[in-house]
Amino acid sequence: MISVLFAVLTAISNGSASVLQRRAASTVPDAEAMHLSLIRHLLRKKVWLAGIGLVIVAAVCQAVALATGPIAVVQPIFVIELPATLLIASCAFRIRLSRSAWLGVAAVTCGLALGMASAAPGGGSESVVPGYAWIPALIVTGVFEAALITWSRRLRGNARAALLGLAAACGYALTAALMKDAVSRLDSGGGFLALVSAWQLYGTAVAGVGALFLLQNALQAGSLVASQPMLTLGDALISITYGVTLFGESLRTGWWLLPELIGVALIAAGCVELARSPLMSGAKPPPPRVR
Numbered sequence: 001m002i003s004v005l006f007a008v009l010t011a012i013s014n015g016s017a018s019v020l021q022r023r024a025a026s027t028v029p030d031a032e033a034m035h036l037s038l039i040r041h042l043l044r045k046k047v048w049l050a051g052i053g054l055v056i057v058a059a060v061c062q063a064v065a066l067a068t069g070p071i072a073v074v075q076p077i078f079v080i081e082l083p084a085t086l087l088i089a090s091c092a093f094r095i096r097l098s099r100s101a102w103l104g105v106a107a108v109t110c111g112l113a114l115g116m117a118s119a120a121p122g123g124g125s126e127s128v129v130p131g132y133a134w135i136p137a138l139i140v141t142g143v144f145e146a147a148l149i150t151w152s153r154r155l156r157g158n159a160r161a162a163l164l165g166l167a168a169a170c171g172y173a174l175t176a177a178l179m180k181d182a183v184s185r186l187d188s189g190g191g192f193l194a195l196v197s198a199w200q201l202y203g204t205a206v207a208g209v210g211a212l213f214l215l216q217n218a219l220q221a222g223s224l225v226a227s228q229p230m231l232t233l234g235d236a237l238i239s240i241t242y243g244v245t246l247f248g249e250s251l252r253t254g255w256w257l258l259p260e261l262i263g264v265a266l267i268a269a270g271c272v273e274l275a276r277s278p279l280m281s282g283a284k285p286p287p288p289r290v291r
Contacts, residue, residue, distance in 0.1 A: 003069025006061045007077040008084075013058035015081030016088060018228070020051030021219055042216065055212070066180040072121035072249045075176055075239030076112065079232050079267050082274045083108050101277050107270030115263025121240065123250040129181045133246055134200075141174055149214075152221075161222030162230050164214050169234025171211025176235075177242040178204040229271035233264065 024045040042048040065074045083105040090097050097105075145167055152163035182200040186192065195201060218227040243249040252260075 003065045003074055004077065006065035006068070007074045008080065010058045010061040010065060011078045011081035012084045012088070013054045013061060014078065015085030017051040017054035017058065018081070018215075018219075018224075018231075019085055020047050020054070021216065024048035024051065059208070062176065063179055063183055066176060067183040067186070070122055070243060070249045071176060071180050071247060072119075072240045072243035072251065073116075075173065075243075076116060076121075076236040079108060079112050079236055079271070082228065082232060082271055086274055086277055098277075100273055104270040104273030104277075107266045107273065109270075111263045111266030111268075111270060113263075114266065115260050118256050118259040118263060119240075119251045120256075121243070121249060121251050123248065128184050129246050137177075137242070137246060141170060145170055156221075158222035158226035161218050161226040164218035164221060165227030165230035166234045168211050168214040168218055168227075169231045170238050171207055171214055172231075172235050173238035173242060175204055175207040175211055176239055177246060178207055180247070224275040225272060228275045229268055232271050233268055236267075237264075 021042075024042050024047050062074070086097065086101060086105065148163050148167040148170070152160045152167070155163065178200045182195060182198050182204055185194040185198050185200075215227075215231070218231070221227070240249075240251065244251065
């Protein structure tokens with residue numbers, strides 16, 4: 001229950017941060033895409049700094065969630081960040097959600113419930129991951145990230161946003177896997193010294209910064225409709241892959257794959273619908289016209 005609670009808090013913080021970051025990144029000129037000048041531009045935006053503050057809160061909550069539960073359970077819960085953010089924005093702006101937005105909330109919620117109940121993720125080793133097991137994982141991740149970034153450089157608009165959103169998702173999934181391995185050393189007998197001497201802790205920081213940079217470029221390149229579903233689903237599915245391959249966690253297979261795929265489809269459809277909402281742009285929608 002502790003891991004689920006902190007996973008929900010992480011999702012709420014991350015979702016709110018994405019809206020604030022989207023509002024700031026949308027003002028960056030196209031000429032600064034994939035350059036460090038993009039970050040210098042964003043550092044002058046108070047709304048972006050507020051989003052980074054929420055990212056830090058989310059990182060702390062995520063560390064607690066991963067330390068107390070399997071990665072295949074914690075990471076998929078993060079798909080609720082879109083409906084949670086939309087509900088928060090509607091309350092802040094005192095705007096009633098449309099019927100389509102509520103359908104999106106229902107689709108994401110039901111899809112997550114169906115997928116988690118069908119997959120029944122769990123198990124896994126409580127010990128740290130052997131160093132040699134990280135070698136193929138990091139190689140495959142690096143090749144996949146390089147391919148996505150190279151492909152995105154040839155595209156513009158929403159197509160680039162989608163690819164960079166998936167690349168950011170891969171970075172965040174790697175961050176979660178490294179973080180889980182790092183914090184597990186606190187309980188392995190080595191204590192705090194084992195944590196600060198583990199390369200995984202510093203790998204978490206590098207992967208997290210890289211994923212954040214890719215996310216800013218995804219948000220700058222196109223709309224949330226293109227980037228957010230790729231980010232949300234990609235993070236969940238890639239994290240599950242890390243959980244199974246590195247931590248020995250288990251999922252149901254066989255005929256259970258059918259309801260699992262239905263759950264994924266519901267989440268994807270809900271994410272697309274929610275990302276279309278004006279509230280997800282980070283700006284207050286204009287008031288309705290008086291007839």
